[in-house]
Amino acid sequence: MLGGRNFHKLIEDELVKISKNIGLNYDLNGIHVLEITRCSRLSYFERMDPLIDEFSHALSNIFKSSLQKLLNGITREYKIDDLAIYATVDLIKDNELIINFVPVSQIPDNPHPKDLLYTNACMYVFDKESGFIVYFTPEGKYVEFNISKSKRMFEQVVRRARILSLLLKEKKTPVVEPSELCFSCKYYQRCYGQQKESEHLLDVFGIGKKN
DSSP: OBTTBOHHHHHHHHHHHHHHHTSOOOOTTEEEHHHHSSOHHHHHHHHHSOOOOOHHHHHHHHHHHHHHHHTTOEEEEEEETTEEEEEEESEEETTTEEEEEEEOSSOOSSOOHHHHHHHHHHHHHTTOSEEEEEEEOTTSOEEEEEEOOOHHHHHHHHHHHHHHHHHHHHTOOOOOOOOGGGGGOTTHHHHHHHHHHHHHHHHHTTTTOOO
């Protein structure tokens, strides 16, 4: 803190503001593939009643957006009746190969399901036959996975897009989708807070405890 000003807090607030400005912004008939390859409740809350991003999430969002701009990332629309599905690819090589880059702390043995769904959807939205996911760490380690185009997988994305669009219009919260990602989600308490309170009451009254 210098001169009575907390510069660390000022920097965090500015980065959070930047992250908010580069967020997704579509009407209820427009759904981005990112929104349907992650938890639907997360996407719903981000649209209907968003919390302020934590600094770490804001920094990650800015980094990903900057990477896409450096690689000339492209967003395209895919129309199905009155629904528009949007997808953004990081890089298209030789006008035929889609490549998406995913920053990670540790190189995975297999691609993450959400990244598979995302890149497969990109192949349909951009009408390409080949796709790669490249995971990389801050130390420069990386691994690439070749993705086979799957119509069935894309149909699941379309189905989830229709459901999310409908729930947004009707202002109905999607069902809970439990996963390990819940622990780091900023909406954890909205999904599991009541359950934790109930467990606390059980402890208070000694219900379920072993003698």
